[in-house]
Amino acid sequence: MSEASPRSRVRRAGLVYLVLLGAGAVGALLTAPHLDDPASVLAALLPTGAGAYLAWSAYRADRIEATAAEDPGAAADRLALAVRRQWEGEARARLGPRPLPVSWTAATVDLTGAPEPDRLSGRDAEIATVFTERLAAPRLLVLGDPGSGKTVLLVRLLLALIDGRRPADPVPVLFPLATADPAADLRGWMERRLVQDHPELGAAAPERYGEVTLARMLLDQRLVLPLFDGFDELPADAGARVLHRLNDELPYGCGMVLSSRPAEYRAALRPRTGVPARLTGTAAVLLRPLDGRDVADHLLADAGGAGTPAARRWDPVTAVLGTDAPVARALTSPLMVSLARTVYNPRPDEGHRRLPDPAGLLRLPTRAAVEHHLLAAFLGAAYRPRTGRPGRWTADRARVALRFLARHMERGLDGAAEVAWWKLHHVVPAALPRALAGALLGATGWLVEGTAMELDHRFAPNPLFPPLWEQRGGLGAVAAGICGGLAGGLAATAVITLLCVAAAGPGVSAELVLSRLGDCGSLALVGMTIAGFAFGARPRLRSPSGRHRWALLTGVSSALCYVLAYGNGAGVASSLLYGLTAAVVGADGVLRDPACPAARLRWRWTPRGVLRGLLGGTLLGSGILLEGLLAGVLAPGDGREYLAPPDPSAAFWAAQQVSAVFAVACLLVHGLRTVPVDLGVSVDVRALLANDRRTLGTCVLTAAVVGALVLGTQGWFATLFGSTRVWGATVAESRLWMYLVGLVPALLVGLAIGIRQAAWSRYTVARCWLALRAGLPLDLMAFLADAHDRGVLRRVGAVHQFRHIELQHHLAGPEAEPRRG
Structure with a gap:
């Protein structure tokens, strides 16, 4: 029985310490409002920062030491x-x-x-x-x-x-x-x-x-x-x-x-x-070519041994082996002998009476004709019904799918003559996965945000901010921008607008439609900017010729929607700021394809990344502060509150809350990274897919817990230092429910990170696309495993290749035109 190493014990101790510290801090903050002096709780918590840093440093040092101990020989x-x-x-x-x-x-x-x-x-x-x-x-x-x-x-x-x-x-x-x-x-x-x-x-x-x-x-x-x-x-x-x-x-x-x-x-x-x-x-x-005697012995032994009825069927062929006959020259290749065995020999519990007669090979005029015949007949033989194991796919349906895969491999769209499930999205239009992810995140954001607002209003009612479903979903656009860039953000904008129109019912107005387009369009640009700040060694400023002109155009369009909706300049300052920032900072929020599927997550915090996240959140939150300070100029005299309160103090706290959300999003995108499966684990395609799928769920759960705790605690501090309301609810009744409201952006950001980094999401889109357009089975993983069991495909690591390149070339030939659904 093995014992835990000292490094493992130190690592566990550090993690347990951090968990206990976080739980104690949150409990103290929740209890503080019921005390006579809430500020004393803050004073008591301040010295714990040094201990938290010590525990985290010990944990990180142990991880670095474990990595440094890696020996090339091991x-x-x-x-x-x-x-x-x-x-x-x-x-x-x-x-x-x-x-x-x-x-x-x-x-x-x-x-x-x-x-x-x-x-x-x-x-x-x-x-x-x-x-x-x-x-x-x-x-x-x-x-x-x-x-x-x-x-x-x-x-x-x-x-x-x-x-x-x-x-x-x-x-x-x-x-x-x-x-x-x-x-x-x-x-x-x-x-x-x-x-x-x-x-x-x-x-x-x-x-x-x-x-x-x-x-x-x-x-x-x-x-x-x-x-x-x-x-x-x-x-x-x-x-x-x-x-x-x-x-x-x-x-x-x-x-x-x-x-x-x-x-x-x-x-x-x-x-x-x-x-x-x-x-x-x-x-x-x-x-060297195979010896005729060895070929005969192999075919007869596979047919049940010399003298059996199935073996006697080979007598005309074995009689010419070793001569210059076309079939004899073709059967000097191990590949052709293997194909002939599959086509003409019965399997266990299978009779030979319905199988083709090997003597038909003698009538083919050339060696090339024999080889072409065996390649053409192989799939039908490989997909013969098995006794007690009815096949899910017929030979005709399998041929359609395998032809498409062979042509895909011949074209080498991903630079590899192989079938890897996490690379199949290369055959799908590039914008489709991003748009679908954006639509999903937009609908999810609208539903989750509306539900959270209903619960918050039930337990902490505020007549000034009723839970209007026709005004929800903006955070879903942020998540879509993080996950799918501009294509995902615009798809989320369209879905959210349609849902808000449906929620408004017959009383829908042009102001509602235009305001939702402006809100969601500008927030999609926020998501793009968050991804630009969070990904890479440092934010990359685009050159003037490489700036994202479509992002800038989206910012201008959002500002125009605000102007048409409100009849004033409310929303123009923030929209233009977000459009300009998204155009010049970072990429469009889409990571490169991972080298392999994900197995689990790890924290990847760096001081520079934390500082970058705080700066990015502050920059994006300043759009709300700018709207509040310029409220008298942008929307003079009507007394309405648009994107930010007109009071400078209230606008500051509203900007601080929005900055916290965007900063947490930056930190989560930067810190939650995937790690591959362990080397010692046997490479199994289904296991890789399952690990990758679980990674998405782990990412959502981790981000939801961490984000809710941080944003809820931030709201508590805001009330302690003078904010009169948090997330639209009054201070006196919202201290407990601010954690619920803080859960919403954290949950959506975690979902965006999981979809972006997990290859399973792209594979799901690809297999549905291929099932509709190319006739491939919807359960593509099971089809590939079945083709491997039947000897049509071979597995090289975690990918599939055809059993032989000659079979791939045969299927990818010009005569093999796949059907289109």
Whole structure:
């Protein structure tokens, strides 16, 4: 039984201390109004700040110490465990109970530049011996025709090297070159692949290794042995450049393995333009065609053994194996043998009478015709009904979905020939997820804000501020601007306006519509500005040519709506201020796509971030103060209160409350960041999706609790120092309910942060879009898992690829036109 480490005990103690301190402070503030001297409570709480800072510093120091203690060898050991888990199951699925024997011989001189000795020849498991004992340097080139078993041989080598690995040895990792950008930095691409498949490697490395990730640290320390698969899948004009990059970034002495077809590798050695390239100090082996006797034994054994009725069906085919017949030449490839076995051999508890006759292969005139026939018949065979397990998808429906995915991978919209559920939003119009998120946040904000105002008015009534549902929802526009930028904010503005019009009923007026458009439009700009202040190392001021002109136009439009609604200048000052700020500060509030799905949240506070959040909240709150101070000029003589009270003191406290809301929003956006799943956990697609979905809920709950406590406490201090009302309710009756009202913006901001950082929200939009437009199943995750079980797809880390690139090319061909819904 293991015991908790000292660092863990310190961390728990610090967290418990902070929780008790917060609970005690809130309890004291709630009790203070019932005492004779409430100010004494504040005086008693002030000295606790030093203890709170000490506890937080101890907690942060322990986290930093734990990170600094990360040893490259320990990270490599965990990576080796994860790689073994990743590929053992895939090897069982690809090799099956009766793996085909694969043999090789030394490659010719024109491919290597020097004659290779016969000791490089071998068969099956000898590949590990060849690599570790028979090479002058750990650098090997594996050449073979399409479907000859190159990837399977690399997987066998990878597992054998991990089994024999010692603590200081590098970890073999399979890198699919088809997903690489030939023009990009090779090591940078390898780092991104490591982080994608093993997300814990995206954490920061110890300071002594520089400001790099754990993945980059392992690469720099030569603790990763790259196995590059699919060199032939690179663009035709990129092969020579990639070879030069391999020589430059993995010089002689750095181990590596590269697989390719011979023709594509020869073309890269002698490019039409540019300097010829050749891998330095690399031995090469050439995979041999399968022996006819081995193929016959494999097919008959899979059919139940020689002499069985299913096996006798193969007699016409086995009679010509080893000859020059088209079917015999086609069945020298492990891929074609595997496809033939799937198409013509029965499964357990399945008769052979309804299956096609293998003798039909003899009537095909060429080898290419045989291969095309097997590729075309494979999907129908893979989706045959299983005994006791009725399939959810027919072969025809699966073919439509798989054709679309194959074409998506061929186009490489996200730069990778793979299916990753968190990247599927690349096929969706870019503005759609933002607009839908904005509409959702707008409707949610209107509902939550109206409900909170109803409850507050019930327990702390204020005749001056009745809970009018037709004037609610502005905070939803702020959240939409944080999450979806201008597109999300405008979508929220439209939804909120429609809901307010519906709540007003037949008595709706033009003033109501225009005022809601002005309110929500300007508050959407506030959300954009909050995201600009909160994200990144520091706020980025746009150059004059790069300013967000649409944001400025939205600010002017909001000001015009106010003018038309009120017939005066109320709202113009704040709208123009928000439009100008959103146009020049930061980005549009949308984070870059995460490298991988989220697993949990962590606090990421920095002194600079806290100061930036306070400054951003103060700047945005000054719009309300400006409206109050200029009330006599903007709306002279009518005595109405518009965006801010005309009294300077009341306007100051109203601005202070709004500033607190915006500052808390800045701090939450800056501090709540996602972290990836643990490296030691087996990579499972459904687990990643579930973790990412739970992250959204955790984000909402965390932000709601923290924001409600901070904003409620801020309201309490405001009443203590002279504010006559808080959130529209009288001071005497609102001290308890100010926490409820403070919960509203915190809840909406937490929802915006969760939607923005969780890949699950984008995946939900993408799968619905693909189901409507491309005919893909709505339960896309289950479909991909089923295709993997049937052998159509293979899993590489947390993503799916087609079982073989030839199958992907066949499905993505011009004749495979997907149906449109």
